[in-house]
Structure formats: C-alpha cells, structure tokens
Amino acid sequence: MPTKTEIHQVPQLAKPIRMQDYGVGLFTAAFTKSALKKALKKRYIKVNGLVANTATFIRGGETISITIPEEVSPKKKLILALTVLFEDEYLAVIHKPAGILVSGNSFKTIANALPQNLKRSTLPDVATPQPVHRLDYATTGILLVGKTSSSIRALNKLFENKEVKKTYYAVAIGEMEASGSITTEVDDKKSLSNYTLMKSVPSVRFGKLNLLQLEPETGRRHQLRIHLSSIGNPILGDKDYGIENLILNGKGLYLHAYSIEFKHPFTNEELSLKDELPERFTKLFVEK
Numbered sequence: 001m002p003t004k005t006e007i008h009q010v011p012q013l014a015k016p017i018r019m020q021d022y023g024v025g026l027f028t029a030a031f032t033k034s035a036l037k038k039a040l041k042k043r044y045i046k047v048n049g050l051v052a053n054t055a056t057f058i059r060g061g062e063t064i065s066i067t068i069p070e071e072v073s074p075k076k077k078l079i080l081a082l083t084v085l086f087e088d089e090y091l092a093v094i095h096k097p098a099g100i101l102v103s104g105n106s107f108k109t110i111a112n113a114l115p116q117n118l119k120r121s122t123l124p125d126v127a128t129p130q131p132v133h134r135l136d137y138a139t140t141g142i143l144l145v146g147k148t149s150s151s152i153r154a155l156n157k158l159f160e161n162k163e164v165k166k167t168y169y170a171v172a173i174g175e176m177e178a179s180g181s182i183t184t185e186v187d188d189k190k191s192l193s194n195y196t197l198m199k200s201v202p203s204v205r206f207g208k209l210n211l212l213q214l215e216p217e218t219g220r221r222h223q224l225r226i227h228l229s230s231i232g233n234p235i236l237g238d239k240d241y242g243i244e245n246l247i248l249n250g251k252g253l254y255l256h257a258y259s260i261e262f263k264h265p266f267t268n269e270e271l272s273l274k275d276e277l278p279e280r281f282t283k284l285f286v287e288k
Helices: 033-041 110-117 149-160 223-230 279-285
Strands: 003-009 012-018 045-047 057-060 063-069 083-087 091-096 126-131 140-148 165-173 179-182 193-203 207-216 255-263 270-274
Touching: 033 045, 083 270, 091 110, 110 126, 126 149, 140 149, 165 223, 165 279, 179 223, 193 223, 193 279, 207 223, 207 279
Parallel strands: 140 255
Antiparallel strands: 003 063, 012 057, 045 063, 083 091, 091 140, 126 140, 165 207, 165 255, 179 193, 193 207, 255 270
C-alpha cells in the first residue's frame, strides 16, 4: 500500500512536552488532537526513528516523522476563497462565511480551505493552519487560526485562561431591556452572556427587531442562541431555538462574530481585530 511521510525537525524547547500535545497542528495527515492520538495509537509516528506513543516526551532537537497510508490523507485541495483580516508568521484571522463548518469530517470546511488561503509560515515549527475556536455552521464572522505548533498551543491556552475577548452582534426578536446578563445553564454548565441593545426598529411580522452587542463570558456550544431564546428573544433566522411561526426562512442566522481582542502570545502586541457587520444586518436598521 502506498504511503506518505511527513518529517518535522523539532527546534530547541524551553521545557519537555508530550508528543500528543506538541504534535497538534504539525502534520497535514493528522493535525487535530484526536487525529494525532489515533496516529500514535496506530504506530504511524516515530521520534528519532523509534515508534512514539502518548507517553513520549519531546525535549528539543528530535526528528519526528509520520507515515500514513495515502488513502488516509486528504486527496484533493479545497478551493474556497476566504477573506484574510490579519496574518503574520504565527497566526491569522479570517472571515468565516455562513453555511460552512469550521472543521470536522466533511471535505468542505474552513480548516481544509486554510492552506490555500494563507501564506506558509517560515518558522521551524510550521504547521497546517488550524482554527483554535468554533463558530456555528450558520454564524458569520471573525475566526482565529494558528499557523505553527507553538502558536496553536499558545492560542488554545489563551482561550482556556479566558484571555480572549470576543464580541458578537445579533438581531433578536421582541421587546427587550436596554442591557442585561443571561445566566441560563447550557448543557448543565454555568454560562454567562452580557448584551447591550444598540438599536430597535418596529416590525409588522416580529413586533420588534433589536440589534444587540453580545459579550459571552463563557464559551458553551450554541450559548448565545440558547441564552437569547431562554429570555424570549431568539435570534432572527434561528431554526433550532426560534419561536414557532416566527422563523425567518431563507435569510440565514443573524449572528455575527464581530471582534476579537487578545495579547499576541509571541510579539506581546495587543491585538484588536474586527470583521464589520454584513450588509443584511445594517439594512434592517436604516431609517426609512
């Protein structure tokens, strides 16, 4: 059976790190944490010529290779033009369009389109570009991507430590207070979202449409959608959490990841990046 081998030379490291952590984003054939663990379990990975496992530590200077049967590797490139909002040697920020998964088993994902849209890093631990957080299939907006192994790990750490501030905009239905906090549990876990009402317009069908600025303090799956639905103000176009007879069909979900703020883990620059609101949002609130 034909195989494909990728090789990585480890630079000097400040301290030892497990192969299953160091290797995330390193190889095209297994760039997610779960794929890497599978490759280790199947004995596809070697360090200095010796088969590695989940207990293997990387200390610096090693040669890591992964050899996988070719049919396991992606056979074709996804040609999908993405808008790049920021890019350097370590990371990138892109606009995610609606109607596409960030990652997963599908061929058409943001993850599979990234290598064709970003410049390959020239750093020693260059990796396949990898999104470091999620946006729903129907959500548009700003998405943060790591381009090196160390950057992917560092950005994941920023999210774990709640050192990334994300701001969303949504159009919600119904009467609302000027601001508020929502603490409804999501998947039986404590969750917190803050909202500020930016603008409202009357609507014959929906009563009132509200442009909201949203700042989630936690990062549960579908959190903002569930939270707004829980207070009786679902997001316009939400087929999963909307109110029956008030579902907007065909226009998509009116939820947009607007901005992201964090300290660059390698340059220490304070980054504040925005992805402006889509026109379909703003035209709802134009004075007529």
